[in-house]
Amino acid sequence: MSQAAAPPAAALAEVEARVLDVVRTLAEELGGARAAGAVTAAASLEREVGLGSLERVELLLRLENAFGRALDDGVLQADTPGALARLIAAGGAVEGPARPARAERIEAATVAQAAATVHESLWRRGQSQPARPHVYLRRDDGGEETITYGALLSEAAAVAGGLREGGLRRGETVALMLPTGREFLAAFQGILMAGGLPVPIYPPARLDRLEEYAQRQSAILADAEVRALVDDMFETMYKAPGVGLAAIQIGVAQRIVTVDTAKKDEPKQPQVFINPEIVWTSEEKNTYEEGCLSIPEYYEEVERPSEVKVRFMDLQGKAQEVAAEGLLATVLQHEIDHINGVLFIDHISKLKRDRVIKKFAKAAKREAE
Numbered sequence: 503m504s505q506a507a508a509p510p511a512a513a514l515a516e517v518e519a520r521v522l523d524v525v526r527t528l529a530e531e532l533g534g535a536r537a538a539g540a541v542t543a544a545a546s547l548e549r550e551v552g553l554g555s556l557e558r559v560e561l562l563l564r565l566e567n568a569f570g571r572a573l574d575d576g577v578l579q580a581d582t583p584g585a586l587a588r589l590i591a592a593g594g595a596v597e598g599p600a601r602p603a604r605a606e607r608i609e610a611a612t613v614a615q616a617a618a619t620v621h622e623s624l625w626r627r628g629q630s631q632p633a634r635p636h637v638y639l640r641r642d643d644g645g646e647e648t649i650t651y652g653a654l655l656s657e658a659a660a661v662a663g664g665l666r667e668g669g670l671r672r673g674e675t676v677a678l679m680l681p682t683g684r685e686f687l688a689a690f691q692g693i694l695m696a697g698g699l700p701v702p703i704y705p706p707a708r709l710d711r712l713e714e715y716a717q718r719q720s721a722i723l724a725d726a727e728v729r730a731l732v733d734d735m736f737e738t739m740y741k742a743p744g745v746g747l748a749a750i751q752i753g754v755a756q757r758i759v760t761v762d763t764a765k766k767d768e769p770k771q772p773q774v775f776i777n778p779e780i781v782w783t784s785e786e787k788n789t790y791e792e793g794c795l796s797i798p799e800y801y802e803e804v805e806r807p808s809e810v811k812v813r814f815m816d817l818q819g820k821a822q823e824v825a826a827e828g829l830l831a832t833v834l835q836h837e838i839d840h841i842n843g844v845l846f847i848d849h850i851s852k853l854k855r856d857r858v859i860k861k862f863a864k865a866a867k868r869e870a871e
């Protein structure tokens with residue numbers, strides 16, 4: 503649920519200006535002022551700007567950060583900044599009003615932020631001082647191996663390209679079962695570069711326990727993914743600003759809701775509801791003016807039960823039940839609706855609903871033009 507008006511969707515010209523900005527910065531890091539000067543909306547990224555397939559992976563990551571949402575890998579095929587901008591703008595328009603909240607996503611997520619920093623430092627050093635040693639590895643035979651920033655960056659980029667081609671989604675966990683060595687480092691960095699979440703796991707001591715072991719590991723992976731998702735959701739929600747968010751609003755089909763009903767001058771009270779379910783509603787009703795991050799700049803009074811009981815699982819996997827009233831009751835009902843594919847405008851009169859749908863259809867059309 504939103505607290506204030508969310509920013510309107512960016513128009514194509516604005517998208518193109520931002521794409522050009524990102525491409526220019528990357529081109530300058532790679533090839534200096536001359537490469538940056540070659541960047542125009544119609545310039546070929548491959549031939550004129552000199553971005554090869556590995557640099558395109560980096561470009562995709564930066565565009566995702568700039569636009570705050572996951573981009574389809576089809577974007578890797580576009581060869582000019584203009585084509586990139588059209589794909590990105592069209593992606594936004596096709597999604598329609600269901601997911602505009604993604605525009606403010608990812609870049610501020612706690613986990614993603616740490617990843618961006620690690621990745622960014624490797625990227626900068628790898629470009630500016632490729633011969634500088636990054637790691638000295640002691641080999642089993644007693645010798646020493648030196649890995650430079652440049653070598654690690656190109657090995658990581660190869661891993662990232664492979665993961666992207668394999669369909670890795672942003673924020674998805676990747677299990678790493680490798681001895682600590684060159685391959686481990688390249689894979690770890692490559693996963694970060696591709697927008698994934700590396701989770702190092704260790705082989706089982708006893709091979710006859712492999713099945714039990716595999717189950718435990720997959721639980722660890724799922725857990726890491728949920729935590730990263732929840733971090734991402736809180737960042738999106740606070741930035742909007744909003745008081746509640748359902749995972750589906752940032753394009754993740756999981757039954758997870760984040761809520762914080764604390765007032766501006768109060769300390770934050772982040773709450774996570776996994777698989778929430780309304781188990782009781784009061785006869786008494788309450789009316790709130792609701793807004794939604796998925797339907798920016800539209801507010802309408804909605805009547806709902808004033809009290810609810812909600813059963814859910816917490817982040818520790820423990821079953822919980824909460825009796826909610828006031829704003830919390832409204833927010834929980836609004837967000838649990840999202841999980842079930844219901845929007846708050848489904849609770850208002852048909853006349854008002856048709857009006858808001860028409861308004862969004864017009865905005866989407868304008869953006870596509």
Ligand SMILES: [Zn+2]
Nearest residue numbers: 503794795796
């Ligand atoms: Zn909503």
